[in-house]
Amino acid sequence: MSRQMHLGLFLLGTGSHVAGWRMPGAIDSFQDIDAMIRVAQIAERGLLDMIFMGDNLYGDPAAHPSYTVRFEPLTLLSALAMHTRHIGLGATVSTTYSDPFTTARAFASLDHISKGRAAWNAVTGSSPQAAPNFGRLHPNHAERYAIAGEFVDVVKGLWDGWADDAIEADRATGRYIDPAKVRSLDHEGTHFSVKGPLNIGRAPQGHPVILQAGGSEPGQALAARTADVVFSVVQDLAEAKAQYEALKARLPALGRRPEEVTVLPGVMPVVGRTSEEAFAKLAQLMGFVDATNALALLSDRFGTDMSAYDLDGPVPDLPIPDTYHSFARVMLNKARREGMRLRDAYNLMAAARGHWVLCGSAEEVADTLEEWFRGGAADGFNIMPSHLAEGLEDFVELVVPILQRRGLFRTAYAGTTLRENLGLARPPRREA
Template sequence: MSGRKMHLVAFLMAGPTCHHHGAWRHPETDVDDILTPERYEHIARVLEAGKFDALFFADILGIYDTYNSSFATMLGRGGQLCLLDPAIILPMMARVTDRIGLGLTCSTTFFNPYQIARQLGTLDHLSRGRVAWNVVASHSTLEANNFGLAEMPSRAHRYDRSDEVLEACMALWNSWDEGALVLDKKQGIFADASKVHYADYNGQWIKTRGPLTVPRSPQGHPVIMQAGSSDRGRDFGARWGEIIFTLQHQKGDMQTFYKDFKGRMAARGRAPESCVVLPSIDVVIGETESIARERADYVNGLVDTQLGMACVSGQIGYDLSQLDPDQPLKDVKVETGSRGTMDVILQGTEAEGLTLGEAARRFATSELCPQLVGTPEMIADKLIDLFQDYACDGFVLTPTTFPGMYEQFAKTVVPILQERGVFRKDYAGSTLREHLQD
């Protein structure tokens, strides 16, 4: 097959787990090196050898403490934590790689656009054009409290502010024209000041004068990545996004989202192919199907009930420690917090007659990412089916064992995708935006 190619992005967190809350306990998962640069340099090399478009770090600016009004369970049992600042890790990964894209999560709610533009512009230079910005309009009161806010603004307000932050950042990145740096020693001309401009951005919430101190970077501006799935979030992504990170469980739901999102892009006058839609996928690979299923059962069984309850509590903003984990899920009454969010988190489990504790463990295995289990050929078949039937443009992979799952995927599944002509055998370009246009 020739033509359209699949895109792959790796999901990372600087903590014990990346979605699967039992994986850090697996004997094949490395945790002793979690605070070392070698851990992150190694996985960057692995993913580049597998020709992934990019890797990116999700980030949480705090430790969930909703369950039992304490962070003891999330921290003590190794829930989804961000122990290190990815902005410090990514330059180390850039130094040991040449092609793979590098994504950083920055909140438009808490961070100033001048700071964002300067930081990401610098990293785009130092990586020679490989940076993505995972734009988040933060929603957690926990994070708000850490930044001195009593509560979060409304969703509409957050996205309106996000639009202004993006507009301001773009104005700052565009404050340097191409060729502004002259570097002529003989004539004593370092830069052509006529090619540098004030941004003079004035919005309702955001104001910045500029110009940016950082010259125009190799990509002009970082690739914009986003994961909003609400109606307002989709509109935001349709305006700005070049990578959309999404989550659906079934092929039909993926196709519906894909068609809706590409239609929103077209309505804005954007070419639908200028943004890739990548649903999240969790894989467990075995030499045979039965071995793969045994591996999945083992790693999924490492999630404990309390941690699952704490994870759900943090997501919905309601303390589930007040409820009996052995009660049927259908009998659970959430009086405060986000009932709608809980329905989404636990979707599909009520029909199975699960208890609250069982449903919480189910959520904590992969945070609802579909889990594909099988041989490398079976995994490749499923990915190709979804890709060719326009359920997506590729995938965001989340790991179970770390770094083993990524190593195994790169060595066994990627070659099959390459042989079948749906995935690159080598990078054609040098920047992340060029990878996405392959």
């Protein structure tokens, strides 16, 4: 079988478009369990590899209205596991504002509950707004990544504490656990001291899948060393290809093969039966954008208050900020390349929060995805519907069948775990 795409559903708010919830018939709540169940089932009908739930750790009603109120990801995905059978379930948990024992345990639990479908999106937490909710100061970029590297290693070490066959539950002898098959971790590091073992047996996947999205140099280094799947922020084929190649090129020196890391650029497909229908839908979406929200989002992404700048002037030459590094870099590069006005950047941010917007007929969208996939820019895509459920349904009903006809996407789930569907090996238990 030739190489096939992997597809994720990025679940964030009422959709990735900042005002998508205003579309007629759109889901207008990100804390409605019945709506989330419906979305998960559509994604599974489309045979997507996984649902990937973004997160943040603060409530700012001014910044991102439709995803200020949200479920906590692990509780939501655990509930969705009960309404799906195949699709992977990826939750974002911050390495800056959680702890390795709790995190390792929760993902092992989700992996048992979902019978091998859990994934952890390990983020360092871009936003300093989380810090005061935890009585903390937000560590700087370098420190966050130093913490994250140790955090991920500890989590993996905890996941290896129990052998697959440590639990005997032998009624005749009364022996429940073989103590020789359980070990503590006894980690003493720079940032963490964690004894272990966990209080849950080895996960069905061995290790739940690890997702990462950091685009900075330390982010890429961490992903190359520890991630199974990387979500990337892209706006341009050449740039995506360069980024893809750079990440894959890091792997051999780390003892990993290129196919051990699946790279999925984020894309907001706006799909119509015809190109005109798609562009009309995008225009309708953009008509709902509120200037205040869009400017707040742009300021947030650029790490600079943009309200003082002329919307019809050029995008100013700003430094790449410490937070939202990838979004700012990709957008500022694009602006420089294309001579964008600030208004264009603002519209693009409003459309998909800085992610790539791909608008066209289903055939055109499939053509571009194929071009990127075959052209060495992607192993698949992280689909970011503009609004729900329509944005997802359009993709599943119109684009997926074309990809399937072209032999680019599965026609049935092949495995029972997320690792199997991603074509990733089950990690063996590391020796102590």
